[in-house]
Amino acid sequence: MSDNKMLKVIINDKELMVPEGITILEAAHEAGVKIPTLCHLDLHDLKMVNQTASCRVCMVEAPGRNALVPACVTKVSDGMEVRTDSIRAITARRMAVELLLSNHPNECFTCPKNLECELQALAAELNVREIRWEGERMDYPKDLSSDAIVKDSNKCIYCRRCETMCNKVQTCGILSGIGRGFDAFVGPFNNIPMVESSCTYCGQCVQVCPTAALTEVYHMDKVWEAINDPDKYVIVQTAPAIRVALGELFGMEAGTIVTGKMVTALKRMGFDAVFDTDFGADLTVMEEAAELIYRIKNNKTLPILTSCCPAWVKFIEHQFPELLEIPSTCKSPHIMFGTIAKTYYAKKNNIDPDNIVVVSIMPCIAKKAEAKRAELTKDEHNNVDIVVTTRELGKMIKEAGLDFPNLPDSEYDHPLGETTGASVIFGTTGGVIEAALRTAYEWMTGEELKDVEFQQLRGLDGVREATVDIGGNELKIGIAHGLGNARILLENIRDGKSDYHAIEIMACPGGCIAGGGQPYHHGNVEIVKKRQEAIYEEDRNKKIRKSHENAEILELYKEYLGEPFGELAHQLLHTHYEERERI
């Protein structure tokens, strides 16, 4: 593609100049002409473009060519004329959708993607009023093997977005097209159940699936059951990224902070106590900063890698088993929270831990599988019992009949509800390491950190690095989000090509704000940016912005845990990892 060469194209009689190398679809966008798409997905900020041209929904007429052409992959040429509005093009596009529907389960009413489905939306947009062909249907069993992801191949339209995401962006290589022709579907190696694959359950495939071929495992019923069991004391905790995204499910502007309304909703739904995973995040900072300092002072393994993200933990277990010494041993914030709820909190309030049910509201699908990991479910009770996604919480609030946008604000309960700005930013890429540095700085130097905002750690670039001066000690920090970017960092560490002291990795491109369990962004990356801005705004709004100044955290150590990274802390708040096969 030459740099600035401009080409003349005529779209529906409108003439315009466009740069060489762009597609008809992009040119049409510039001309203000909408061409419907389905398989196409361009998340350019996240470096993902799905251009399989498999759905044929974007067919347009290019006079001079006999056949219609797919607009999403056909590059414009000089003098090209395009008609998107001819009866031939319109009919062809509608027929493509009709053919997809002829082999699609007719169960929109009860489908989990009802009103969120891109195929359904397209059928409405193209005014499909009748499915003229009753086609043969696929009949594959649902893959319910994992605790996190359901794969229903009968709803697969073979757009291959999941495959592009899994292979090109996340570099996990779990999903591939299998078979050919009518029977083709997407699945793992040898069509093994998902649970036997090396899937990290990051859920990015779910985030981009246009239909319900890939969804999370729903646990909403379990939550209602617990709430309605009079013997159970049901505690709910909300992850940092929920409060900046939940509102979208109720028609509110992306990036609206709805913390107070969310707390009210949870209280009205009947939870016995409403707490904040941010408390767990502050606790994580205490432990992780202490671990970092311990490792630096005692010449132990460096870099230290944050371990808050369960998808990333599973990624390193499968893909880099030789590096299992470097992740922090800290449990993730919501698991730490669950542990504290069933020990410290239970004791303090004289509740039998066996009767406590901890529910985590997470922007994440991987957390569902994490909560079931063997080492986190020992001692006769689970650390966390049930995990539901932001999307599931939205559905539950609707089920409960609450008028969410008009709810008043409420405060979290105490003593596990006091939080800081440091813990809020756990929800975005760069936030965990920034929060840890706010504490590590003061602990290492004994001085007050005046400006708590480490701008050099922020942004949305896939791999970032920065050097932070801590009382004359230079700490080299690496940050990656998206597992493909994490792979680059890890390969450098494995090959001895980097000298980082600390690294933060989040599996989802953008971090938890764009997690697999968040409201569907339908390819609009601007939504993710707005959520990130909201996270930093929430941080600025907090009176206390450093984890080690959280009074309830300090009280927890004083009354119960002892020293950060001490013996009891080790026993309760730290974990271990295991080598897993790569398939």
Next chain:
Amino acid sequence: MTKPQAISVTEPTGEEFPKEKYDELGKFIDGMETTKGALIEILHKAQNIFGYLPRDVQLFVARKLGIPGAEVFGVVSFYSYFTTKPRGKHTISCCMGTACYVRGADKIIERIKENLGIESNEITEDGLFTLKDVRCIGACGLAPVVMVDDKVYGRVKVEDVDDIINQYRK
């Protein structure tokens, strides 16, 4: 519940092949100028060596090339030439391509199934035959066509089928 894996991290599962076979395949791959775009060629070689492409052989190829197992399986499952199950001593391929089909390939394959007592992609009890229905093999002028191993039988009639099969029973 994320179950511990039933499959061992280090031990192969399924049929165990002698190390020499893996060595032979490994040597073949090492001897290639580039493995880029060579997956199909490598899988051909692997199927020649092992007779079929079971799980462990596919994973061996994937790890040797540094590509995901799913990608290898995607190719293996796409082409009907590749098989993940052991084959009989002889493979009978009945062409079901358009030309053969309109000249009665459906009746030919029915007769073969009756004779062998198996369906497509199955192996006879005595391990002698595997039956495959394949798409065009590029001999449309001879339609309908049946292949036994590398030998092509053209203009096959239903009444020829038993004789053709019996030649391989000896």
